[in-house]
Amino acid sequence: MAISRxxxxxxxxxxxxxxxxSTTDLLNLxxxxxxxxxxxxxxxxGSGCSGCSISFLNRVSKTAPVSVADLxxxxxxxxxxxxxxxxxxxxxxxxxxxTYKKGKYILVVEGGVPTAFGGNACxxxxxxxxxxxxxxxxxxxxxxxxxxxxxxxxxxxxxxxxSGSNIAGVRGIKSFAAPKTVIHxxxxxxxxxxxxxAVGQILLNKTIQLDGAGRPVALFNRTVHxxxxxxxxxxxxxxxxxxxxxxxxxxxxxxxxxxxPTVKWNGGVNWCVGAxxxxxxxxxxxxxxxxxxxxEGDD
Amino acid sequence: MSAVLKIDPVTxxxxxxxxxxTIDTVNGMQQVVDAWSTGTLFRGFEKMLLGRDxxxxxxxxxxxxxxxxTPHAMAAVNALDNAYGVTIPxxxxxxRNLVLGANFIQxxxxxxxxxxLLDYTSGADMPVWKPSYQTDMRIDSxxxxxxxxxxxxxxxxxxxxxxxxxxxxGRLPHTPAFLPGGITATPTSANITLFKSYLNQVISxxxxxxxxxxxxxxxxxxxxxxxxxxxxNLLSFGVFDKDVAGxxxxxxxxxxxxxxxxxxPLHINLITEDVxxxxxxxxTNNLRPSAGDTVPQYPxxxxxxxxxxxxxxxxxxxxxxxxxxxxxxxxxxxxxxxDRHLARAIEARKLTNKMKTxxxxxxxxxxxxxxxxxxxxxxxxxxxxxxRGALGHWVQIRSSKISRYQIITPTCWNASPSDDxxxxxxxxxxxxxxxxxxxxxxxxxxxxxxxxxxxxxCAVHVMDTKDNSAIKISVL
Numbered sequence: 001m002a003i004s005r006x007x008x009x010x011x012x013x014x015x016x017x018x019x020x021x022s023t024t025d026l027l028n029l030x031x032x033x034x035x036x037x038x039x040x041x042x043x044x045x046g047s048g049c050s051g052c053s054i055s056f057l058n059r060v061s062k063t064a065p066v067s068v069a070d071l072x073x074x075x076x077x078x079x080x081x082x083x084x085x086x087x088x089x090x091x092x093x094x095x096x097x098x099t100y101k102k103g104k105y106i107l108v109v110e111g112g113v114p115t116a117f118g119g120n121a122c123x124x125x126x127x128x129x130x131x132x133x134x135x136x137x138x139x140x141x142x143x144x145x146x147x148x149x150x151x152x153x154x155x156x157x158x159x160x161x162x163s164g165s166n167i168a169g170v171r172g173i174k175s176f177a178a179p180k181t182v183i184h185x186x187x188x189x190x191x192x193x194x195x196x197x198a199v200g201q202i203l204l205n206k207t208i209q210l211d212g213a214g215r216p217v218a219l220f221n222r223t224v225h226x227x228x229x230x231x232x233x234x235x236x237x238x239x240x241x242x243x244x245x246x247x248x249x250x251x252x253x254x255x256x257x258x259x260x261p262t263v264k265w266n267g268g269v270n271w272c273v274g275a276x277x278x279x280x281x282x283x284x285x286x287x288x289x290x291x292x293x294x295x296e297g298d299d
Numbered sequence: 300m301s302a303v304l305k306i307d308p309v310t311x312x313x314x315x316x317x318x319x320x321t322i323d324t325v326n327g328m329q330q331v332v333d334a335w336s337t338g339t340l341f342r343g344f345e346k347m348l349l350g351r352d353x354x355x356x357x358x359x360x361x362x363x364x365x366x367x368x369t370p371h372a373m374a375a376v377n378a379l380d381n382a383y384g385v386t387i388p389x390x391x392x393x394x395r396n397l398v399l400g401a402n403f404i405q406x407x408x409x410x411x412x413x414x415x416l417l418d419y420t421s422g423a424d425m426p427v428w429k430p431s432y433q434t435d436m437r438i439d440s441x442x443x444x445x446x447x448x449x450x451x452x453x454x455x456x457x458x459x460x461x462x463x464x465x466x467x468x469g470r471l472p473h474t475p476a477f478l479p480g481g482i483t484a485t486p487t488s489a490n491i492t493l494f495k496s497y498l499n500q501v502i503s504x505x506x507x508x509x510x511x512x513x514x515x516x517x518x519x520x521x522x523x524x525x526x527x528x529x530x531x532n533l534l535s536f537g538v539f540d541k542d543v544a545g546x547x548x549x550x551x552x553x554x555x556x557x558x559x560x561x562x563x564p565l566h567i568n569l570i571t572e573d574v575x576x577x578x579x580x581x582x583t584n585n586l587r588p589s590a591g592d593t594v595p596q597y598p599x600x601x602x603x604x605x606x607x608x609x610x611x612x613x614x615x616x617x618x619x620x621x622x623x624x625x626x627x628x629x630x631x632x633x634x635x636x637x638d639r640h641l642a643r644a645i646e647a648r649k650l651t652n653k654m655k656t657x658x659x660x661x662x663x664x665x666x667x668x669x670x671x672x673x674x675x676x677x678x679x680x681x682x683x684x685x686x687r688g689a690l691g692h693w694v695q696i697r698s699s700k701i702s703r704y705q706i707i708t709p710t711c712w713n714a715s716p717s718d719d720x721x722x723x724x725x726x727x728x729x730x731x732x733x734x735x736x737x738x739x740x741x742x743x744x745x746x747x748x749x750x751x752x753x754x755x756x757c758a759v760h761v762m763d764t765k766d767n768s769a770i771k772i773s774v775l
Contacts, residue, residue, distance in 0.1 A: 050365040054366055082312075086422060087431060123339035126308075166343070239481070266470060275475070
């Protein structure tokens with residue numbers, strides 16, 4: 001049932017343009033996949049909701065029937081993911097420790113870092129009777145990671161987890177991973193294609209150019225408004241009217257960098273604005289902000 | 300000789316859960332004799348909603364959980380529809396039910412295949428499915444391969460259930476389309492046809508793969524019909540309004556005490572939250588959610604969880620698909636680990652059959668949103684069901700802004716700590732008596748835990764209060 005590596009490569013070559021891969025890239029990818037010492041991935045959950053992981057599981061490509069299972073089987077060595085891993089407790093902690101000792105893994109972090117209560121607002125795991133806070137986990141595991149991917153807006157800048165008065169003292173992971181570079185793949189949740197793209201670039205040993213907010217320029221260089229098919233339509237004055245611009249209803253498209261209008265969501269069946277819902281700006285450092293999602297004009 | 304075992308992290312759940320058990324030999328059998336369930340993440344949604352536009356609540360509260368965000372959206376908008384006295388259009392009712400239904404289905408599929416199945420059989424022979432436990436694995440390798448193929452199909456079907464929901468939700472998880480007055484998405488014959496085509500695939504999977512697999516696993520592990528019973532106190536708030544007046548629901552609410560088949564009506568006023576063993580100030584103990592308070596206090600003597608202990612009439616109650624199916628008379632075979640899995644599969648079939656009726660009742664061109672004047676002041680609540688069980692939002696609005704917001708989630712009921720009367724939480728209670736063959740591989744304990752489908756992001760208390768004053772709830 002699992003797609004073979006040959007099939008994965010065929011998928012990549014068919015969707016090379018969509019993935020931004022050249023012929024040289026494809027050859028390098030073949031080499032990377034053939035390498036039994038391919039990069040290990042550790043995926044951690046901090047202060048968040050798991051929405052990023054659920055979104056990641058929704059991965060599908062229009063050009064080939066590749067699902068997340070195919071990615072897990074054929075391209076990365078996912079050592080640990082809290083939602084999927086077979087083992088628990090001490091065995092899970094041991095897996096993480098073994099990977100840490102070997103070093104050079106891809107660290108994927110979903111959820112922000114709580115700093116209140118000495119970091120005890122989030123315990124990552126317990127081993128040998130000792131609790132490890134999420135803050136400790138991120139700091140320690142960042143030190144030997146080859147790449148650090150922050151998945152979701154909470155992990156990047158705190159997001160919803162840090163909004164309001166932020167009693168738990170939630171922060172993005174960047175300061176805990178310093179001095180390592182953190183690649184931000186924001187979104188609440190992020191689109192699975194963005195996550196997979198980033199992993200693909202890492203497998204190909206490409207340097208990802210980041211914008212001022214640490215997001216890949218290749219993915220976050222246009223605003224939703226720039227790409228929106230409704231930008232020249234008359235504004236809707238109330239809800240539930242199809243096909244019209246949603247600026248009057250509070251749409252944050254003009255100040256939100258994301259390619260949602262072109263990539264669309266959930267296998268391309270729809271997207272937020274496609275359902276006549278104003279964009280809430282979930283890929284931005286300011287998300288969620290304090291202004292109403294339905295307020296017109298600048299926040 | 301007794302031993303203490305701590306499992307942290309519990310994997311294949313949502314969120315952060317640590318389980319501690321005492322294991323001892325009783326009547327010649329090594330088993331769990333005591334258990335403590337600890338939520339190990341505190342986010343403090345408190346005050347997050349304070350001062351916000353009430354319509355923001357459906358967005359913010361969805362981020363309580365990325366597996367079950369849609370029920371939070373439903374509870375949030377139901378509370379405001381009630382507060383604002385708005386009757387939503389029929390199309391909106393149907394589309395909201397269909398999006399919530401899609402969320403139920405993706406969650407049921409995720410729970411059985413991705414979160415639970417590896418307790419009973421092995422996955423592929425590679426990470427992330429290896430390493431895995433070997434103790435008490437009873438399924439032969441041929442059948443194990445078939446089940447794992449179905450696991451892979453389930454990942455696909457999980458994705459498809461979300462695509463189906465996104466037709467009207469715009470995006471899943473975290474739909475932006477729910478709001479008081481209705482829904483933003485507009486139905487067309489094309490998107491209705493697309494929804495039906497997905498629904499047929501989902502129904503086929505439920506009938507031909509999911510239910511047979513659940514029954515197979517239950518037959519091989521039939522001793523688990525006698526494990527994990529807990530108290531047998533079942534609770535449901537009811538879900539899926541049948542009409543825009545909200546007078547009746549497709550899945551009804553109610554309570555059943557101690558496994559009784561006599562269903563009693565639910566009285567909201569009998570719900571309180573105990574914090575004796577929770578990391579919150581004792582001054583906030585045993586308050587009704589409408590008048591409650593959340594003051595984190597860490598450390599605190601004797602406390603061991605970020606979860607509060609919701610109690611109904613001072614008793615621990617279990618929420619979930621089994622509670623719903625029991626209360627509605629659809630499944631009353633028993634209360635146990637396996638009964639929870641089977642009830643969920645049966646609910647998936649019942650719900651998807653009803654979804655056919657709902658989608659066929661949508662009329663393109665008819666309104667989806669009812670304009671209304673939002674109330675400036677209101678005290679309201681929205682009660683619904685998440686896939687994992689009963690969910691309630693309690694909302695106070697003053698000067699058109701949220702002045703108090705409080706949530707009780709199903710996992711708060713299920714994974715709660717003890718209370719001041721010494722009653723353990725339902726999950727803790729269900730672990731007592733669980734045999735453990737090999738302390739190094741506590742697979743039996745994981746089976747019991749996973750039967751509740753814990754979601755800890757939801758369970759850690761999410762509420763917002765400004766002061767201690769009692770709030771009058773208008774009965775709606």
